[in-house]
Amino acid sequence: MTTINIRDFIAEARFNRFHAGMLFWSCFIITFDMYDLIVYGSVLPVLMKEWSMDPIQAGAIGSYGIFGMMVGAILFGILADKLGRKRVLMASVILFSLASALCGIAPGPLEFSILRFLGGLGIGGILPCLIAMLTDYAPKGRANTFIAVLMCFFSVGGILAAFVSMLLLPSLGWHAVYFVAALPLLLLPFMHKYFLDSPAVLLGKGRISELRTALAKVNPAGELRGNVEFTGLQDREAGSPVRALFTHRRALGTIMIWVAFFMCLLMINGVSIWLPKLMVTAGYALNSSLTFMIVLNVGAIAGTLLLGKLSDKWGVKKVLVPMFVISAISLTLLGYGNNMAILLVLVFITGACTMGAQNISYSFVSQYYPSFMRSTAIGLASGVGRLGAIVGPTFGGVLLTMNLPVQMNFLFFAIPGLFAALAFTFVPLASRARGAQERDNGPEAFAANSASRAT
Template identity: 35%
Template sequence: MTSTEAPSRSWVLPLCWSAVLLDGFDLVVLGTVLPVLLAGHVWNMTAADATVVSTIGLVGMTVGSLTLGTLNESLGRRRVLIFSVTVFSVFTLLCALAPSAFVFGLLRFLAGLGLGGCVPTAITLASEHYERSGRPGTATTAVMSGYHVGAMATALLGILLIGPLGWQAMFVVGALPALVLVPLMIRYLPDSVAPAQRSRSSIKAALAVLFRGRMMGVSIAFWVTSFMGLILVYGLNTWLPEIMRQAGYPLGASLGLLLTLNFGGVAGLLVAGVVADRVGIKPATLGWFVVAAVMLALLSIKLPSVALYVAVFLSGSFVFSAQVLVYAYTTRAYPPDARATGLGWTAGIGRIGGICGPLLGGLLLTAGIVYPWGFYAFAVVAALAAIAVGVLNTVSRLPAPTVDQAGATVETSNQS
């Protein structure tokens, strides 16, 4: 297949990276605007209202991950990714025009449907294109670095734009890049090189891999680990500015710490993928969660300014890349015919943890104890994730079934 006949593989990483960047924008945008909405009594919003809005968007992401991740096997990675980016960009733009908290929450739910399908599809597509080169872990973390570049850009834009232009500008800026990205994806993005059975039977066969026999234990272990990891990712990105404001820092400094947290996430991803490809995905994931627990506990201590920024940077380095290593691990545990489905379910059920993260922060904020107890709670969650990885290391040594063209399962050795 020549470059004139089909899109080149060289477009896969930049286009998937850009799609995930917009997803990363959405990860942080609520964290940047919620303090403004609460302080300005926009729509008479309370902390409880803010928690509901945060939660309903994540419910949409959960539904999107489960449904669009599964539809990958029949529709193809390319179509699902283009659809996901289009949907979440349109509804993100409409958030700027919301007349009430109810409509705002509804739009966040609808945007979440597209967001839920974006990350598992982009990761699967990139991983499959680079699997033969022996760099699937590096490809996965490279794509996911866009997630935190987007989050960093959002925190920076929040500092620059909210004051002069208002909170609505954040949603306009977050949606406009799709005007360029979607046409580029339609023109240049190739589909997966993995074989695909474009039928309902392929979806049923892929789902059977997740739930049949010994792979059921592997699937549950991935779901628990992703659940814990996304409690951390969404809890910190939603509430870190408010936690730091409760600790006595001004809003500008709090957003600066959010920027630092996600800058650490990018740096951690650049290291994590290389480490995972060299020493193995299992020990890398376990080690990353252990260090994350230690760093989060450290944030509960009053630190000098420079030391605080270093601790937040290191927390982001290990918390965010640990979750991405879970995704990379998932792509190696399932056969190609069920890979996107497996990752979609891992991300989708993990999104329930994403719902619990903002809920946990909101409950602690309402109780008036979000600092320092929020960091203690997040440290415990990271420790539980490490335990779940340990269980996963035990059960995932079992052979994983693959799917033949007739839809039957065949036992093969598991390379995870």
């Protein structure tokens, strides 16, 4: 009987056509994930006029999608570790695509709001499944890069929403803009074969033939003939994956990760919403302020790709902590700058070190926990982070009502970045589970204790 360590078998694989397909369809889903979330802003002026909505009602409808994302990330993240990520991922794609497409035939604000919430549920379930799947099956030294590329397609989704709205709104109306959201639903049969359940779920449920098929796709050069005993994955622990977040010395790491996600998303959403207003307050024209927003998002894309590469080389935690410190410094300096070129550089750095670092934070969470609880961990961290995203714009509004000097406004937005850096500093990279040392592969401190099942 041949013994195969699953983690080593996957790590030794070369990047191949299956990896490319898995990454391509993951990015495709994320593109429409973001499209469905923000396209509401593109059609909002038309809807307010057609349905006679006031700003408060329109804003509330926008919040339903974000609230749905928070609930969906937690709910579907937990279900993915129980039922399998492939099943939950497909259900999430169907839910957000169908709900968003049906928004195009909603007769009024009530029905539209319900569909926005349902779409948000599906959107929330996407990220925990995709990040966990890519982490599970990435070759050695590729996980952070995979996730960095994936997270950049959030920005692609925002660009797509803008272009589709510009193209379809004048000629076909707002309904057609939402019908485009059905495209992932139509292409689901083509991407289906690239969705894989985690090796831990397949092994734990005795689905050995499916495990063999998955491993053969990921590493076709590997030897899987004859009787095989699979090892290299930690035993599924008793109780729920939620409880497991706080057992075996994981409690401190879990709490610190949640604090970091809350603080980072508070900072990101607050700055994203209020940066143009803050720059206008500082004496810059509105057009210049909007330019800062473009540079901020370009910095986010560049930062995500660069930090992903650096994380694969040096370790995620070693990259995250200094990046959050730099983000706080660059935000603070924005309040004192008066040279346009210097300000643009500072805004670029801010985007790279806030949004870029936050995107890589998902990779850190995915690799910090064992495979059997990975989607749960990502879902809950994302859900807690969404609370910070909700607080961020309100936090900025409160600051502006206090009529503080513009330097103080930027300083207060920078402070959460320091808290995020401090929180990640206290996340222990190595822990013990069931008396055995978990593997600390640099930043990829996920457990790889032995657990086997014979074919």
